[in-house]
Amino acid sequence: MTLTTMGLTGLSYGSLMLWAVIPFSIVWLGATVLAVKKNQRKTKGIEVYEITEDMIDINKMELSKEQKRTTLFFILAFIALVAFGVATGQGTDYAVIVMLILALVLIISSRIELDTAIDTFVTGASKMTNMFFVFLFFEVMFSLMNIGGGFDALGNLLTQLVAGGGKAIVVIIASFVGGFGIEAAAVAELTLVHEMFIHLVTEVGLPMQIWATALIAATRITGSVYPTANMAGQLGIARTENMKTVLKISWFGAAALVVWVIVWAFIGPMLLG
Numbered sequence: 083m084t085l086t087t088m089g090l091t092g093l094s095y096g097s098l099m100l101w102a103v104i105p106f107s108i109v110w111l112g113a114t115v116l117a118v119k120k121n122q123r124k125t126k127g128i129e130v131y132e133i134t135e136d137m138i139d140i141n142k143m144e145l146s147k148e149q150k151r152t153t154l155f156f157i158l159a160f161i162a163l164v165a166f167g168v169a170t171g172q173g174t175d176y177a178v179i180v181m182l183i184l185a186l187v188l189i190i191s192s193r194i195e196l197d198t199a200i201d202t203f204v205t206g207a208s209k210m211t212n213m214f215f216v217f218l219f220f221e222v223m224f225s226l227m228n229i230g231g232g233f234d235a236l237g238n239l240l241t242q243l244v245a246g247g248g249k250a251i252v253v254i255i256a257s258f259v260g261g262f263g264i265e266a267a268a269v270a271e272l273t274l275v276h277e278m279f280i281h282l283v284t285e286v287g288l289p290m291q292i293w294a295t296a297l298i299a300a301t302r303i304t305g306s307v308y309p310t311a312n313m314a315g316q317l318g319i320a321r322t323e324n325m326k327t328v329l330k331i332s333w334f335g336a337a338a339l340v341v342w343v344i345v346w347a348f349i350g351p352m353l354l355g
Contacts (some may be wrong), residue, residue: 085167085177086269087297088109090276091290095168101291101350106342113338117331129324152191159187213215249288252279253296253347260300261336263306275300300345306336 088098145153163180166172189199260275275297283293305313309325313332317325 083269083272083301085172087294090272090297091294093290093294096122097291098294101354102294102298104117105346106183106295106302106339109338110302110335110341114335117334121331125327129322139323146243152188155191156184158341159184160175199275207324249286250347250352251342252282252286252288253292253350254344255279256283256293256296257299257303257340257343257347260297261303271301271304272297289351289354291354294300295346295350301329303336303339306332321332 084095084098084103087093087102088095091098093101122185160180163183167176167180185199185203188194189196194202256279259278260271279296309329313325313328317323317328322328
């Protein structure tokens, strides 16, 4: 998601973090922590995370020298690749190279036979086949819409709707359209919202640092408002079926984000001139 946002906005990693990700995260995490603490007082002693006998006690796990070595090499390689990507301003395609290099590091360090390594890699990659086709068809859809003038028409329509509203209205509308109206994989949703509004962003001269906040809000608010697959997965990991309470906490965080987006939509452009 970070690489995609950098690719769409043209921002460096540092600029993206400073102007969009860090402020957004502080508001989101701060509000969520407050909601969690309040809920904790209500459910203390009523609902707990139980450790059953079939669960592995991490203190009793014994790692072999090979496992420790492989883990160390993986961490070092990952840090080096991330540092290189940030320093050289790599785009979204770099993520594929990172995954392949890390896979190679694991294969060499753990001394897995080549045939076994290939089978394992293909088995893991095959689980994401559906996502591959989603992105592929999204690209076809974007191309057809662009050829047919769909994005231009949408941009003109939105320009008329927010005429006189300026940069702030663009940020707010894009955030709300993505956050409440579109549910898709993060990368696909980022691309869709960007393609929908980029003409309008250019028209009003909105700085990319502020536009990045709208893109992040468009994807993050969605997962906090609706009971998505991601939320269901987190409930499973936490071994709870109390989706109602989780949604209430998420809504509190989403409400804080909505307020932040509105405030930042007006203040941000002024700070950047």
